[in-house]
Amino acid sequence: MDLSIRSTVAEEESIESQVALKHLLKLAIELSSEHDTDRLLEHILESAIALSNAEGGTIYSVSEDAQLKFATLINEPLGLHMGGTSGKEIPFPAIPIYLEDGSPNESALVALAAAKKDVIRIDDVYDCTDYDLSAARAMDKKTGYHTQSVLTVPMANHERDLNGVLQLINPRSKDKVVRFSADLVELICSISSLAAVALTNRQLIDDMETLFQAFTRLIAKAIDEKSPYTGGHCRRVPELTMMIADAVHNASSGPMAEFQMTAADRHELSLAGWLHDCGKIAIPEYVMDKATKLHSVYDRIELVVAKIEIAKRDIELKFSRQIVEAEVLDQQQEAENLKAELQLALDKLDEESAFLSRANIGGEFMKESDQQRVQDLASNYDVSIGGVGQPLLTEEEVYNLSIARGTLTQEERLVINKHMDITLEMLEALPFPKHLRRVPEFAGGHHEKMDGTGYPKGLTRDQMSVPARIMAIADIFEALTAADRPYKDAKPLSECLFIMGKMKLGDHIDPDLFDVFVSSGVYLDYAHQYLKPEQIDDIDVANIPGYSKP
Numbered sequence: 001m002d003l004s005i006r007s008t009v010a011e012e013e014s015i016e017s018q019v020a021l022k023h024l025l026k027l028a029i030e031l032s033s034e035h036d037t038d039r040l041l042e043h044i045l046e047s048a049i050a051l052s053n054a055e056g057g058t059i060y061s062v063s064e065d066a067q068l069k070f071a072t073l074i075n076e077p078l079g080l081h082m083g084g085t086s087g088k089e090i091p092f093p094a095i096p097i098y099l100e101d102g103s104p105n106e107s108a109l110v111a112l113a114a115a116k117k118d119v120i121r122i123d124d125v126y127d128c129t130d131y132d133l134s135a136a137r138a139m140d141k142k143t144g145y146h147t148q149s150v151l152t153v154p155m156a157n158h159e160r161d162l163n164g165v166l167q168l169i170n171p172r173s174k175d176k177v178v179r180f181s182a183d184l185v186e187l188i189c190s191i192s193s194l195a196a197v198a199l200t201n202r203q204l205i206d207d208m209e210t211l212f213q214a215f216t217r218l219i220a221k222a223i224d225e226k227s228p229y230t231g232g233h234c235r236r237v238p239e240l241t242m243m244i245a246d247a248v249h250n251a252s253s254g255p256m257a258e259f260q261m262t263a264a265d266r267h268e269l270s271l272a273g274w275l276h277d278c279g280k281i282a283i284p285e286y287v288m289d290k291a292t293k294l295h296s297v298y299d300r301i302e303l304v305v306a307k308i309e310i311a312k313r314d315i316e317l318k319f320s321r322q323i324v325e326a327e328v329l330d331q332q333q334e335a336e337n338l339k340a341e342l343q344l345a346l347d348k349l350d351e352e353s354a355f356l357s358r359a360n361i362g363g364e365f366m367k368e369s370d371q372q373r374v375q376d377l378a379s380n381y382d383v384s385i386g387g388v389g390q391p392l393l394t395e396e397e398v399y400n401l402s403i404a405r406g407t408l409t410q411e412e413r414l415v416i417n418k419h420m421d422i423t424l425e426m427l428e429a430l431p432f433p434k435h436l437r438r439v440p441e442f443a444g445g446h447h448e449k450m451d452g453t454g455y456p457k458g459l460t461r462d463q464m465s466v467p468a469r470i471m472a473i474a475d476i477f478e479a480l481t482a483a484d485r486p487y488k489d490a491k492p493l494s495e496c497l498f499i500m501g502k503m504k505l506g507d508h509i510d511p512d513l514f515d516v517f518v519s520s521g522v523y524l525d526y527a528h529q530y531l532k533p534e535q536i537d538d539i540d541v542a543n544i545p546g547y548s549k550p
Helices: 003-033 039-050 109-114 134-143 182-226 233-249 265-274 280-281 302-327 332-361 370-382 395-401 412-428 440-443 466-481 493-507 511-519 522-530
Strands: 055-061 067-077 082-084 120-122 150-156 161-169 383-386 388-391
Touching: 003 134, 039 067, 039 161, 055 109, 055 182, 067 109, 067 161, 067 383, 109 150, 109 161, 109 511, 150 182, 150 440, 161 182, 161 440, 182 265, 182 280, 233 265, 233 511, 233 522, 265 440, 265 466, 280 412, 302 332, 302 383, 332 370, 332 395, 332 412, 370 395, 412 511, 466 493, 466 511, 493 511, 493 522, 511 522
Parallel strands: none
Antiparallel strands: 055 067, 055 161, 067 082, 120 150, 150 161, 383 388
């Protein structure tokens, strides 16, 4: 061969090698950085078409039921680009790899290659008798295209697990369709192997992510199931959190106009929402579900009422003896006076019984005079049970019935508050990957207040991230509007917003986020989804304390 010709051939081979290397490097970068499986498959197909100078090709994904699903289809002469990022749906049904009897589906070349995990190269579709190519010929007849050379490569990872099939058609050289050379087949197989590993890694990452998301929802469901009175709280808070986050992200004016969240940020915040109360799994049910002041395993107000009935019995016995004695002595007036005095004593105890039943329910505030009334009952009345005298109310009953706000004692409130310490301990013990490192901070801040008087860490507004402050608003609004709490009635929407406005003025919640929460109408969107119809009353935002439109 002439030296100049050999030099030209060598130069062409060198250029082709450089082009191939460039494509391989580009593909390797894309495979390592692309997170979307559909785009990843499209990159693989496009790179294989470019490297082989093919007129087109198709790449298939493998479903769990062993079917090949069209992922991306490209045919340059026909001007086709479907699936992938094209926005055009591929109208062809999935191809089963195996028939009902378990044998390979030999009517489809891609299915046969997948079943046997073998590379299939065909130099001329119309001169091949080794395979059933009737489908390809029928498609040519329908489209007017002429398929000649076909290369079908199963994409199997290092464990020989199939995760896709790549098919190329009609490679060209100097504007002429040629067969797939041995070197080209080897190159495409290398791409397929590289792609298969990348797909496997992507699938493993996606599966781990899916598992972790399912785990967070499992914990939330376990907490809600543990407490029938707060069922749904762990599901509603993350939903509301993301509604508020989207509203803040979309804010075009005001102090929050510059705040933005990426898809990764949203994912991180969503997970934090699902895990925000995971520490409640360690809180005793009798504290979490304490519907009344005397509730523990059961509501002990019935025991108190029973003791009052015993006290009434004792009083009746005492007066009955005196009345009988007066009547025997024919002291009728004295007997009548004693009967009247007895009735007053019984009426008084009935009144006290009703008072204690009301006090047991709890509320926003218990007057000091009512607290003293509880103490006086314990001091002024004794009962005899089993021959043993004792105060009408025990010290523990007096202590519980005298709770000023709600139904929890100070000690029980500390137990409830401890769920945040447990939440942080649990979350900070988890080895979160880099893109989820802020989950503990987001989840751990929903009981903090902007003035630093919250818990568990007493953080101020400047010490908290925006997502953590968003979650604090979501948790408060859900708690206020919830209709499934045993210790309070469902509040109307206007009252909930009024209370939160007061909290804004009291520097308890973030003022800028609260303004976006109101101005965006998120509160109303949430209400229509989760509140009872009778809770949704007319709202005049001008009447919300402290509200200022961004």
